Structures are given as structure tokens and as C-alpha cells.
Amino acid sequence: xxxxxxxxxxxxxxxxxxxxxxxxxxxxxxxxxxxxxxxxxxxxxxxxxxxxxxxxxxxxxxxxxxxxxxxxxxxxxxxxxxxxxxxxxxxxxxxxxxxxxxxxxxxxxxxxx
Numbered sequence: 001x002x003x004x005x006x007x008x009x010x011x012x013x014x015x016x017x018x019x020x021x022x023x024x025x026x027x028x029x030x031x032x033x034x035x036x037x038x039x040x041x042x043x044x045x046x047x048x049x050x051x052x053x054x055x056x057x058x059x060x061x062x063x064x065x066x067x068x069x070x071x072x073x074x075x076x077x078x079x080x081x082x083x084x085x086x087x088x089x090x091x092x093x094x095x096x097x098x099x100x101x102x103x104x105x106x107x108x109x110x111x112x113x
Contacts, residue, residue: 045105045108046108047098047099047100047101047103047108048096048097048098048099049096049097049112050094050095050096050097051071051094051095051096051097052092052093052094052095053067053071053092053093053094053095054091054092055067055091055092055093056091057091058090058091059090060088060089060090061088063088063089063090063091063092063093064086064088064093067093068086068088068093068095071084071086071095072084072086072095075095075097078099078111079111080099080100080102080103080107080111081097081099081100082098082099082100082101083097083098084096084097084098099111
């Protein structure tokens with residue numbers, strides 16, 4: 001029968017090499033952990049805004065025509081406008097406004113005003 005490579009037997013037989021490898025791996029892991037970046041709040045800009053409008057007593061159709069349609073038309077005038085999604089219910093409407101992905105982060109806050 002051919003001799004097979006037995007890693008466990010090699011590890012037990014060569015204790016000094018095994019100990020050295022364990023120490024080297026632990027040291028490399030500790031070094032990598034200490035050099036790991038730690039941005040508490042990473043810098044990224046959300047280019048989506050949610051708008052919620054409540055008008056008690058209004059029908060879903062009134063909410064759509066008197067509120068959502070007007071807001072959508074106004075938002076379409078934004079230079080970086082991409083998409084709007086509206087959901088109307090009686091007395092309540094939500095709009096999700098998206099800016100284009102290429103919008104510079106410095107322009108996002110000004111677009112919402």
C-alpha cells in the first residue's frame with residue numbers, strides 16, 4: 001500500500017514547526033485586525049426621500065389628484081430627478097422620490113429644499 005500524507009501526524013511529530021505556524025497566524029491576524037479601517041459612520045449619501053402626507057377625510061382619488069400629482073410635477077422640475085413612486089389611500093399618501101445615481105453628494109441636500 002502506498003504511503004499517504006497525514007497532516008495530523010506531521011503536526012504532532014514536528015511540534016516546533018506547528019507552534020511556529022500557530023504563533024505566525026495569530027500574529028498576522030492581530031496585525032490585520034489592528035490595521036483594519038474603522039469609519040464609525042461611513043460616508044455615503046442616500047439619494048432617496050420619503051414624503052408622507054395625511055389629509056383626514058379625503059378620498060384616495062382626492063389624495064392622488066390634489067396632492068400626489070402636484071408634488072410629482074414639482075419634483076420632476078429638479079435637475080437630478082430620476083423617479084417617483086406614489087401610493088394613495090383614503091386620507092393618506094406616501095411618495096418615494098429618487099435622484100439619479102450620478103447626482104453629486106454635495107447637491108443632494110439642496111435638491112430636497
